[in-house]
Amino acid sequence: MAEVTLRDVARASGCSVATVSRVLAGTRPVGAETTRTVREAAERLGYRPNQVARALRSRSTGTVGLVLPQITNPFFPALVRELEHALHAEGRAVLLADCDDDPATEAARISAFLDRQVDALLVIPVDERHSRDAVARAAARVPLVLLDRGCGPGVADAVAVDNAAGMALVLEHLAATGRRRPCFVGADGTASAAVERRTAYEAGAGAFGPTAPGRVELGDFSVEWGRTAVNRIWPSRPDAFVCANDLIAVGALQRLRQLGADVPGEVAVTGFDDIPLAGLADPALTTVRQPVAELAAEAAWLLARQPDGGGAGSRRTVRLAPELVVRASSGARGAPAK
Amino acid sequence: MAEVTLRDVARASGCSVATVSRVLAGTRPVGAETTRTVREAAERLGYRPNQVARALRSRSTGTVGLVLPQITNPFFPALVRELEHALHAEGRAVLLADCDDDPATEAARISAFLDRQVDALLVIPVDERHSRDAVARAAARVPLVLLDRGCGPGVADAVAVDNAAGMALVLEHLAATGRRRPCFVGADGTASAAVERRTAYEAGAGAFGPTAPGRVELGDFSVEWGRTAVNRIWPSRPDAFVCANDLIAVGALQRLRQLGADVPGEVAVTGFDDIPLAGLADPALTTVRQPVAELAAEAAWLLARQPDGGGAGSRRTVRLAPELVVRASSGARGAPAK
DNA sequence: TTGAAAGCGCTAACAC
DNA sequence: GTGTTAGCGCTTTCAA
Numbered sequence: 001m002a003e004v005t006l007r008d009v010a011r012a013s014g015c016s017v018a019t020v021s022r023v024l025a026g027t028r029p030v031g032a033e034t035t036r037t038v039r040e041a042a043e044r045l046g047y048r049p050n051q052v053a054r055a056l057r058s059r060s061t062g063t064v065g066l067v068l069p070q071i072t073n074p075f076f077p078a079l080v081r082e083l084e085h086a087l088h089a090e091g092r093a094v095l096l097a098d099c100d101d102d103p104a105t106e107a108a109r110i111s112a113f114l115d116r117q118v119d120a121l122l123v124i125p126v127d128e129r130h131s132r133d134a135v136a137r138a139a140a141r142v143p144l145v146l147l148d149r150g151c152g153p154g155v156a157d158a159v160a161v162d163n164a165a166g167m168a169l170v171l172e173h174l175a176a177t178g179r180r181r182p183c184f185v186g187a188d189g190t191a192s193a194a195v196e197r198r199t200a201y202e203a204g205a206g207a208f209g210p211t212a213p214g215r216v217e218l219g220d221f222s223v224e225w226g227r228t229a230v231n232r233i234w235p236s237r238p239d240a241f242v243c244a245n246d247l248i249a250v251g252a253l254q255r256l257r258q259l260g261a262d263v264p265g266e267v268a269v270t271g272f273d274d275i276p277l278a279g280l281a282d283p284a285l286t287t288v289r290q291p292v293a294e295l296a297a298e299a300a301w302l303l304a305r306q307p308d309g310g311g312a313g314s315r316r317t318v319r320l321a322p323e324l325v326v327r328a329s330s331g332a333r334g335a336p337a338k
Numbered sequence: 339m340a341e342v343t344l345r346d347v348a349r350a351s352g353c354s355v356a357t358v359s360r361v362l363a364g365t366r367p368v369g370a371e372t373t374r375t376v377r378e379a380a381e382r383l384g385y386r387p388n389q390v391a392r393a394l395r396s397r398s399t400g401t402v403g404l405v406l407p408q409i410t411n412p413f414f415p416a417l418v419r420e421l422e423h424a425l426h427a428e429g430r431a432v433l434l435a436d437c438d439d440d441p442a443t444e445a446a447r448i449s450a451f452l453d454r455q456v457d458a459l460l461v462i463p464v465d466e467r468h469s470r471d472a473v474a475r476a477a478a479r480v481p482l483v484l485l486d487r488g489c490g491p492g493v494a495d496a497v498a499v500d501n502a503a504g505m506a507l508v509l510e511h512l513a514a515t516g517r518r519r520p521c522f523v524g525a526d527g528t529a530s531a532a533v534e535r536r537t538a539y540e541a542g543a544g545a546f547g548p549t550a551p552g553r554v555e556l557g558d559f560s561v562e563w564g565r566t567a568v569n570r571i572w573p574s575r576p577d578a579f580v581c582a583n584d585l586i587a588v589g590a591l592q593r594l595r596q597l598g599a600d601v602p603g604e605v606a607v608t609g610f611d612d613i614p615l616a617g618l619a620d621p622a623l624t625t626v627r628q629p630v631a632e633l634a635a636e637a638a639w640l641l642a643r644q645p646d647g648g649g650a651g652s653r654r655t656v657r658l659a660p661e662l663v664v665r666a667s668s669g670a671r672g673a674p675a676k
Numbered sequence: 677t678t679g680a681a682a683g684c685g686c687t688a689a690c691a692c
Numbered sequence: 693g694t695g696t697t698a699g700c701g702c703t704t705t706c707a708a
Contacts, residue, residue: 005685016695021687028688031693051454052393053685056700061390063454066434071415071422074614081409084436088447093454096404096434098422109426116389116401116431223618250618257620276412277615280561280588282595343701354679359703366704369677391701394684682705691696 004047013041024049055117064303065113067097067106068124074247074275075290076124079148082296083122090300092119103130110138118142120303125151128190143306145299150192150317157306159298159318163193163272166288166322167200170242170270171207173286173324179240179268180208185229185252186244188218197244197272205242214238219248226251234259239267240330246271246278249285253329257282268330283328291320342385351379362387393455402641403451405435405444406462412585412613413628414462417486420634421460428638430457441465445472452479458641463489466528481644483637488530488655495644496655497636501531501610504626504660505538508580508608509545511624511662515670517578517606518546523567523590524582526556535582535610543580552576557586564589572597577605578668584609584616587623591667595620606668621666629658 006024010017015034022028023038024047030038041047055061064087068076084094095118097109106126111134113121120143125131132152138144139156146158174182184201187194198216205214215233219225226248230241234256241256243249249271256263263269263283271278274289298318344362348355353372360366361376362385368376379385393399402425406414422432433456435447444464449472451459458481463469470490476482477494484496512520522539525532536554543552553571557563564586568579572594579594581587587609594601601607601621609616612627636656 003685006687007685017686018688018696019694022694025687029693034693048453050394050685052390052399053700054687056388056390056394056702057685057687059700063433071409071419072614074412074415077409077412077415080434081436084409084434085438088435088450093450094434095401096418096422096432097426098419100423112426112431115386254618254620276410277618280592280615282592282620341701344703345701355702356680356704357678360678363703367677372678388701391684392703394686395701395703397684677708679708680706682703684700684702684704686700687698688700689696689698692694 003050004045005050006047008045009038009042009047012045013038059117060119061117062091063093063095063116063118064120064122065095065097065110065116065118066122067099067109067113069099069101069106069126071096071098074277075148075245075273078276078292079124079296082293083299086296086300090304099126101126103127103134106131107134110134114138114141120144120306122147122299122303123151123156124148128152128192128195143303143308145302145306147295147299148193154315157302157316157318159295159302159320160192161288161290161295161322162319163196163322164200164203165319166272166324167197167242168204169288169322169324170272170286171201171204173326173330174240174242174268174270175208177268177330181214181238182208182240182242183214183233183236183238184216184242184244185226185233185248186216186218187221187225187248189220194221194244201242221245221247223247223251223254226253227255230255230259234261237267241267241269243269243271246273246275246285246287249287249329250277250281253281253283253285264329264331270330274325278325279327281329283331286327286330287325289323289325291322294320341388342383343388344385346383347376347380347385350383351376397455398457399455400429401431401433401454401456402458402460403433403435403448403454403456404460405437405447405451407437407439407444407464409434409436412615413486413583413611416614416630417462417634420631421637424634424638428642437464439464441468441472444469448472448476452476456480458482458644460485460637460641461489461494462486466490466530481641481646483640483644485633485637486531492653495640495653497633497640498530498655498657499626499628499633499660500657501534501660502538502541503657504610504628504662505535505580506542507660507662508610508624508626509539509542511664511668512578512580512606512608513546515606515668519552519576520546520578520580521552521571521574521576522554522580522582523564523571523586524554524556525559525563525586527558532559532582539580559583559585561585561589561592564591565593568593568597572599575605579605579607581607581609584611584613584623584625587625587667588615588619591619591621591623602667602669608668612663616663617665619667621669624665624668625663627661627663629660632658
């Protein structure tokens with residue numbers, strides 16, 4: 001069962017390979033009658049264009065590389081899904097790389113994708129600093145869009161949620177529901193989400209009163225760190241734990257319950273991202289929902305509109321507005337759910 | 339910055355493109371001196387083989403398509419991660435398809451991958467019945483391994499966890515810790531995991547006593563169904579909820595707590611899969627851990643050893659042994675954790 | 677051991 | 693509109 005090629009179709013329809021190519025690719029106008037004949041022959045023979053040959057000749061593989069730190073990070077699957085759909089809708093296939101949170105692996109994967117002639121790259125960088133070189137090099141060769149996390153200024157186009165706006169929504173909500181002594185459990189390091197959420201908290205928490213913006217403890221984006229942070233902070237009895245992401249918040253929630261704290265009566269807990277786990281926590285977690293579908297659509301669009309040269313046109317960063325999702329973990333005070 | 343090609347390297351090292359190709363691909367023996375010169379020139383020019391051209395000529399893209407129902411199913415990310423690593427270690431890249439749990443989309447994605455000349459396919463079928471045709475057709479063209487779920491007998495090689503053994507581990511554990519009135523919350527439909535776990539429960543639950551194997555309620559693999567099932571069954575006071583996967587179990591756990599049931603004192607709850615959520619539930623969920631890394635390794639191995647023809651050699655199904663992970667949700671009776 | 681030459685299947689100039 | 697002709701960059705005969 002040898003593959004059917006363009007030649008076979010040409011032979012069967014009595015015209016040249018060029019004509020067949022034009023009919024099937026729709027590149028140039030072709031006579032109506034010929035078109036019909038060719039279509040019919042292609043159909044009859046079950047012709048399927050060989051995308052590899054097409055790619056070699058046209059210098060476009062119709063493939064984009066999606067490079068991410070760790071697919072097991074619960075925020076990513078939904079994003080990957082939307083990206084896959086958005087790209088597939090444009091007829092592009094997705095090559096996936098999981099970098100194991102390691103910049104060296106990331107550089108290797110990016111390099112391998114370039115060798116495979118991907119048309120473009122979508123990168124969620126592992127690290128703000130250590131990913132920079134590889135990303136910048138790649139961006140010079142193909143259209144590249146940074147997603148969710150930054151990678152230093154001017155390196156590439158980027159699309160991300162507006163972390164500051166999200167944090168502002170949280171603080172506003174907490175203030176409006178009577179919280180007065182918030183604290184912040186964040187992540188240290190230079191990752192853009194970590195920095196931006198932390199900064200936004202510090203900027204906004206001043207509004208809670210003349211006193212300091214409450215305690216700020218920094219660790220990493222993990223459930224475990226959420227638990228630890230509660231151990232450190234709870235003795236000073238804040239009335240709200242503002243967490244830099246949902247994993248931290250879930251850890252905080254767990255530990256607070258173990259300690260017998262009343263959430264949300266005595267203390268509120270909020271997260272960020274709205275991963276699936278957030279809705280399943282008990283009490284369900286108030287959090288900031290990232291507009292995942294929009295992030296994906298915007299990234300796909302940016303990718304499509306970049307010139308192929310990979311030239312250093314002015315880089316643009318698109319910020320998408322998040323949405324506050326109020327759930328039980330920040331419910332009304334004084335009326336503890338029984 | 340035009341790409342460096344084999345010709346450039348040949349010119350720079352003073353020999354023919356054929357020789358350069360042989361040196362770099364290591365296909366045929368080449369003189370030591372020549373080898374050195376070529377290597378040096380390639381290095382100096384920063385030569386990177388164009389994988390598309392290589393693929394066209396050698397009829398092998400070094401690419402495998404990974405087709406799955408929904409990346410957002412929390413069991414898949416870990417599997418995808420392991421597969422990506424296993425395949426990348428062999429120098430193969432992974433094309434990802436998310437089928438939105440729709441057989442038609444699945445068929446389209448598989449078809450698109452074949453057009454792209456993937457060397458092989460790894461498929462977690464959407465549906466036992468409705469995925470069958472597309473999978474069988476694809477298996478006739480390239481090596482194909484079914485993962486995690488079956489697709490009818492004899493369709494393709496398959497690798498999956500031994501669901502029956504896993505369920506047996508659960509039942510044994512429950513019996514050993516004194517449970518006597520189990521019930522089963524499963525999923526209906528013909529998906530292999532659903533059927534196998536259900537059957538294994540029915541086969542094993544007889545050991546709990548002469549009476550019927552407790553109630554069996556079937557819905558789908560969701561948290562919501564877990565909650566609903568508890569509403570239906572709890573009034574009859576079983577002392578163990580054996581759930582067909584972790585999502586159902588988490589839902590059951592939530593609802594039981596809302597109803598004021600004491601888990602594990604009064605009733606045990608068990609899951610299946612050991613998704614990340616299982617360890618975070620409260621109480622933490624006793625479950626059956628799938629050997630994800632081994633599943634991935636085995637799948638990659640099966641793929642590699644299949645003849646290229648995609649011929650219908652005898653199909654083999656590999657079953658991997660799961661492991662019971664005992665956590666708080668099935669802890670000792672009568673000593674309710676306070 | 678090496679080189680020359682023939683393509684892999686397709687698209688894109690360039691003629692007609 | 694359509695055919696002819698070159699290749700895309702590489703691997704792989706086939707000779708030497």
